[in-house]
Amino acid sequence: MGRFAGFSMQAASAGLLAALVGFASSFAVVLQGLDAIGASRAEAASGLMALSLAMGLCGVFLSLKTKLPVSIAWSTPGAALLATTGPLAGGFAAAVGAFMICGVLIVLSGLWKPLGRWVAAIPASLANAMLAGVLLTFCLAPVQAVAEGPELALPIILAWALVWRFKRLYAVPAALVVTIAVIVLTNDLPPFESAYLIPRPVLVIPEFSLAALIGIALPLFIVTMASQNIPGVAVLNANGYRPTPGPLFAATGLFSLLAAPFGGHAVNLAAITAALCAGPDAHPDPQRRYWAALVSGAFYVLFGLMAAAIAAFVLALPTYLIMAVAGLALLGPFAAALTDALGEAEDRLPAVVTFVVTASGLSFLGVGSAFWGLLAGLALYALTRWRGRL
Template identity: 55%
Template sequence: MGSPTHSIGPQTAAPDTGLSWSAVATGGLVALVGYASSVAVVIQGLAGVGADTAQIASALAALGVSMGLAAILLASRQRLPISIAWTTPGMALLAATGPVAGGFPAAVGAFLVVAGLVMVAGLWSPLGRWIAAIPKPLANAMLAGILLKLCLAPFVALKQAPGLALLVLVTWAVVGRFARVYAVPAAVAVALGAMALSPTASGGFTSGFVLPSLSLVTPVFTWEALVGIALPLFVVTMASQNIPGLAVLATFGFTPRVPPVFLVTGALSALTAPFGAPTVNLAAITAALCAGPDADPNPARRWQAAVFGGVGYILLAGLAAVTATLVLNSPPILIEAVAGLALIGAFGGALLGAVQAEEERIPALMTLLVTASGLSFGGVGSAFWGLVFGGAMHLLHRWTPAKTP
């Protein structure tokens, strides 16, 4: 999964001296974009596996602190722009999976298992190699199948809430035409404004600021949650977040020590899981902001962007209660529409990766279709079965009968 050595970027990098104000600004942007662009997906995923409003607010607060601490620790220790995020594809998986036997406590048990597996991947390299050995077209196809239903939501919303949905969609399209990185945050801002001005379920209006409080959930371990949530969530986290995150850093000349990354993110995830928080991991999309030249012309100072991004996530954790209440008291289809817009880019990338190799196209499409179908056996969700069916098709296509003499 990685080398024990690391580099600080191009050999011509100047010494790491002084505070970089451009890195500070980039870090703030990373936190805002990362939070605003996918918080609706996180809320929908947690609600999908049975979390109530208080538990979602607790999870968001714990996630903010966990992401922030991990980024600060790893980036400052390795002096590399190691950006941390929640697993947006994993949250889409939870939304698609739905409740499992044991309810939200069983989902929390699955979060603990995933955190443990991430730590094992840091200590025991064969586990990481096994995840990396899953054919990339199948992993991408599973992700595309998970995301498909959510990505259709913005257009379903045009029928159910045409005025608000069209406003959100036009905002996303117009802003994206001129500044792609701000497209989803702008759409989220418009949606949140519409939500704030709409009557809540209780008949009043959403207002005021409330600090979040942590809600302890006693984990329950069930077979259904282990196979239906933990294993697919671990695969999605590794294949769609950690591995691409390492690849993004490598494109800018940064090679972090991998074991500490997995150990720190896994340990913090294990500590925050009892408060409802799922796994945190390497960022894949916002990582490019921290590692790129916009953070600082000097590669040796770009680590500061990741550190201040972590500070931003900790500060944004204070908005958890307000965000959860506002979103959950709003029309569900509008929440799904915003989440879908945030995931369109990820869906496109996953779909391209799934069908690009002609020899793997049929197994990948089998994985995608089974995953998107919502097929469930014995309480085990469709993401797992998509990999099973696609993997069987992959082996069938690779198998050649032995020639008789």
Template identity: 60%
Template sequence: MSKLVQPVVAGAVTAIVGFASSFAIVLAGLRAVGASPAEASSGLLAGCVAVGLVAIILGVRHRLPIAIAWSTPGAALLVATGVPAGGWPAAVGAFLATGLLIVLAGLFAPLGRWIAAIPAPIAGAMLAGVLLDLCLAPVRAVAEVPALAVPVIVVWALLFRFARLWAVPVALVVAAAGIALTAPAGGLGAVSLWPTVALTAPTFTPAALISLAVPLFLVTMASQNVPGMAVLAGFGYRAPLRPVLLTTGVATVVGAPAGAHAVNLAAISAALAAGPDASPDPGRRWIASVSAGGFMILLGLGAGLATALVLLSPPVLIEAVAGLALLSALASALSAAVADPSGRESAVVTFVVTASGVSFLGIGSAFWGLIAGTLLLLLLRTRRPLSAQSATTSPHPAAPTTASDPAHSEPPAIQPDAIQPDAIQPAAIQPVAIQPVAIEPGAIQPPASEPAATQPAASGQTATRPAAAESTVAEPPATRPARANRP
């Protein structure tokens, strides 16, 4: 019995932390794309149920701690995108299309590889641009509602230092307490506390599909599914990607009419179910992910209360709590964006365009940031090899060399531009490029395994040239140079 208690408790912690640290972001995202309070509450409930059922199915089927969550970066994307053309029904259509794309990624393996092949600076910069506005909310909250915001931030900072796992949930409790103390009398009585299911018929508009569905799919894959697989691999588990994508994609499609935006692998909370704290026996940690799914369904029953809490609070306060929860994600995204020096300019362009929040042709900034950064990256990668080639190409074609040729192993030592048709600059010839065994006192005999390495200069003298810079025009066999210029 004791062996069962530990993973069950770990699963409960996983569900509570995952729900409490991100439900405000989900509600803010659903409201941002046009959902009414009832529709947002329905979306939160549908997301909890979908996440719980998928976690139970995959955990029992594969006996692996496959933790499932909704797409928290995807919810932040909804906040940054705003109401699409067509309103809430168009947003529901985009959610459904996102689920179909996830299913397609599971059926068509190259699609998943293409998503994984998105350059890390571009993906990180797009995610950072999406998260920036929410992460600025704590600063705005201090300016607008300091009496409520300052205690929340102080509690979060202290727990982030001493008990990081509970920093956001306890900060949320402090925010809820402040809301309860300042809410008007009878405020909760005007809001339904029971979970509701509000179904919406999806509509499909090109603008919503491009500005919402495609970025939501990319963010979900790059920021949730790929890192989620990496977390499991870090604990020694090889989860089957195809069943995971198919199951989460189908769950997203089924939950979309009720308002669920995206279901995927857990990335951050996955470590709670897959780590040693879940169980000292790695073969029993799947119980933690299954129990997390069950507790997530129970937490979904409180979607009405959670929605009421959001409605009664100043909007900036809930956004501040969401921003505190996303600071670590923002730091990771920015780190990935600038880690590679060759992609920093493209990453900055992606970040700036995405963070601007502007839209063109009804398409949100996240899509345009991805396009702008990718185009600049391709332009820079096309330009740099050409400039490098013009700076290092000799007037004479280079002869093939082997891996053991010293001239081939140190190409920077050769300065082809210093070799003139009528003279040789001794300083341009590096000692390592000369084969000493091939030099005799009176003449140069090229090694039998190498092509002829001498050419007559215009002044009648000859010089030894490295194999990487010699001409493909062979010297007549009868010509023997009288002397060699030695470096």
């Protein structure tokens, strides 16, 4: 058997499902995020390709190295953060500089324990409130789509709701299928060219600025660690695996750093799709489940090689429909973040302040609202604790 010892069709099927769900449910969010911060269509396609290759190769590497079902995903909350941040002074090059700084911070969080402890010390209620504020704009998109084109948006939402009722995991892919069908039937599609099949990496020379550091790099680092990497470790622990988190974080940061010059914002440990690869549905034997993560990673690489065609198709479509699908995909994470943000009565008001300021879209001194929301929430949180000691 050699290298294929332990392989099973059950694990391979779970890996394929994880890749399909992970890619189909959120690639539209990634493209919208890159487009919002000033990426051209070619740069957005390159970013999608870089992220797909990075998370696929990183997942294969870590699963082979640890023999654990380590699943990797792009930072969906991070992409939503980009969409709410908007263009920076310095353009997309400044955003790429921020991506690289974020990658370095993730590496350091894995290698230098104090940084990891500082991130863990951020109150979970405030981190989740910031995430909920970032996601709110997307979650309003389905409603706005109904107002803009009810005859097109309502079938998509109906398909999502019906499938969600019976099989929640397939709800967003089903909505995506209906979206594609609606678009094919009602729109003139762009002419397909064979050149779309050729991967086209676009190297962006990064620029570094304080505004990009504060407005993108730090919030992107925090939401990626707090809402993806740390929960990703928790999913592995819940399924009986006890990896040392530091090396996993450092590896995702390194692959994020490699993807950044080509437009990729960040990759991290998967949380939702990780359960598909690490749970008993992947295989009854826990020692053979790592094959599910290997197969998932291989398919992410395949999807990355098709990214030019996918991006060319999506970016030529009506924006409000793509935003609607992205919003449906993020309703679950939004509900979870808001619930966790408001769970502790003592922290509720600081969390609400964080959420409101973040959701406001406030931009001050060139820095986006996510940073100011977290800063405002931390200030009130500290004041609450200080008053409590008087």
